[in-house]
Amino acid sequence: MKTLTKIPSLAAALQAIACLSLMVSADAVACDTEVDVVVVGGGFSGLKSAYDLQQSGLSTVVLEAKGAIGGRSRSVARKSGDGIIELGATWINNHTQPRVSALVYKFGLDTAVQYTAGDAVFQGPDGKARRVPPGSLNAGNEEDAAIEISLLGNFSVAAEAVNITYWKDYPEDQDLTIDQWIALHGYGNSSHARGLAGHLTRALVGREPYETGVHYLLDYIKSGLGLESLNSEDKGGAQYLKIKQGTTSIATSLAKAMTPGSVLVNTPVKTIKQSKHTSIVTTQTGKVFKARKVIIAIPTNTYRNITFSPPLPKKKETLVSNTKPGIYGKMILSYKEPWWRNAGLVGKFTSVSGPVCFSWDTSEPARSQYSLAVFIAGEIATRWHALSDAERKSSVLSHLGSLVGEDLAGKARDVLEINYVEWTKEEFLWGAPTSAMGPGLLRKYGDALREPHGNLHFGGGETAYEWKGYLEGAIRAGERAAAEVVAALGKGKQ
Structure with missing residues (x-):
């Protein structure tokens, strides 16, 4: 990463060095920076773009609005014992999803096969x-x-x-x-x-x-x-493998493999102004980044949080302003024992009425972690979001109890720990696992989704051709956007 400002004093030099700590907040220092590329968004797509660009020799900085990287992935430690709770993206497949699998093995992460019996x-x-x-x-x-x-x-x-x-x-x-x-x-x-x-x-x-x-x-x-x-969750299924360290470990591994200080959190972008060969990216706190190219790697529904000058082309604006973020919540129920397995159930509970829309077993017996991941989606989630915290939890437990019947209902409600995220309410995301379009939009405007606009290129999971809504798709989209920039700029100094 190249720093524009001349350093006239020791204090200024120390300030510049402060910019080089990994995943710092741009609010913590006051330094205007010039790089080859600014990547807006620190999810899997943005991080893979930035990683590829740096590998090609182009100086790159990632600006992430939230306080942590990973986008719609969120792996947290279990409170009631050892183990990881996956509140966001969870599964990969090493047969059908080669890009994300390559990163898992590159960074030495461990996988476990999804439970399928019952x-x-x-x-x-x-x-x-x-x-x-x-x-x-x-x-x-x-x-x-x-x-x-x-x-x-x-x-x-x-x-x-x-x-x-x-x-x-x-x-x-x-x-x-x-x-x-x-x-x-x-x-x-x-x-x-x-x-x-x-x-x-x-x-x-x-x-x-x-x-x-x-x-x-x-x-x-x-x-x-x-x-x-x-x-499915067999060898050909999207729910085949879990990552023992959590999916967020892929994101943090990517960040650690990049130039120190090139991933900034708590840095929401306010404006992007383009000239012929340069873009000026200004954050909500007034920090300024100058770049030859910019990659937008955030959900399309959040483009409206940024003022583009000149404005986005009409077709792209029409498309992104009409995409609808998924209405989603995810709740992890942890238990002392895998009561569903003991009863011959696989942990897949599906209902067309909810609030439990569908679920999967996310246990890790080696750590005595026995968990069910429950998903609440669509209008069912809209009604669920309107409940109080206590009502959200009790409604899911009550429904799960009714799904398994009287003999197992007590066990279903005897929960050890509850964790959940209402992705619909998550600032700078406002939904998961992707966005949807109404009729006519894809046919009329689909070509505008990925089309560059001046110095701007567009990544993010929604722009993937393959595996939309999955980690694999986000990584592929990031690779595509980075390849476009490398083709336009050429490789940097090696």
């Missing part, structure tokens, strides 16, 4: 909770089973037909909301089909079928290698 529990629109053996359908009768096979098959076929790098040829007559699309395909009168479509949309993008474009959802599904990949 039945799931599904609660449909009829309110009845039923055990679902591995490989079985969620339907409770033959009619619903036929509808389920047909509906999920239609989603899979339609997703496979989507081109995830070119959007304009998507059929206009099919460019509908999800609820309109399932009605068009003959499922409108089936409560089971509507319930499954709602669950699918909430689980994947945190939004409801009536507000999400089916083109966007199909693109999302294909980007994650299909429904089976997204919903």
Whole structure:
């Protein structure tokens, strides 16, 4: 990282050196800095961009608005014993997600295979909770089973037909909301089909079928290698491996491998002003950074927090101002014993009515950590967010108890520790795991999402072609944005 200001005194020299501590707050020092590239956002995408740029020899600084790096990853220590609680991104797959896996192995992190033994529990629109053996359908009768096979098959076929790098040829007559699309395909009168479509949309993008474009959802599904990949935890599934040190350790490892002092936290960006060859990035506290290029690696819904001069192009502004952040909460319930495993359950509890929308087992028996990760999403999460802290916890425990039945309800409610994050309320993010678009937006404006604007290039997980909403996608997007900048600037001094 190159420092612009001349240093006329020892005090000024010491101040400049202070800028070189790892992951410091820009508020702590007053130094205006010139670099080749400023990266806005210290999530996985921004950090990978910055890492690649520095590896190419380009001086780079990362400006992260929040007090910690990692974006929608948040690994914290368990209070009631040894172990890590994952409040954000949790899983990777070393077979289908090579970029994130390469970083895990590069930094010597340890993985554990997701637990897969036992039945799931599904609660449909009829309110009845039923055990679902591995490989079985969620339907409770033959009619619903036929509808389920047909509906999920239609989603899979339609997703496979989507081109995830070119959007304009998507059929206009099919460019509908999800609820309109399932009605068009003959499922409108089936409560089971509507319930499954709602669950699918909430689980994947945190939004409801009536507000999400089916083109966007199909693109999302294909980007994650299909429904089976997204919903499973076997060797081909998105939930295959957990990282024992926590996913945030990937982010901190990237930061530690970079130039000391080049990752600044508590540094929200206020304005970005472009001239022909230079951009001036000013933070909310008045710190100024001068760069040849800027990479924006934050959620598209948060672009509005930055004043761009000149303004973003109309197509890009239309796209980003109409994307909807996922409405999401995640609660980790920790127990003294794995009561669900003892009862022959795998820990997957799914409900179309909530507040438990879906869950996974995130235990680590070697550390005597027995946990369930419960997700609350969509309008169900909106109602849940409105509750008090005590009501949020009790509503989840009460619902989980009803899902497992009277024999296990007491064990479900006998929780040792509760941790949760309401991602919808997280400043500078305002949602998870990604954003969604309504009908027409992707087809009309999809090419503008990644398109550079002058000196600005755009990363962030939403701009990924593959694995949107996942760590893999964020890293790929970061690599793409960095490659664009390297191609434009050339490599720095080696």
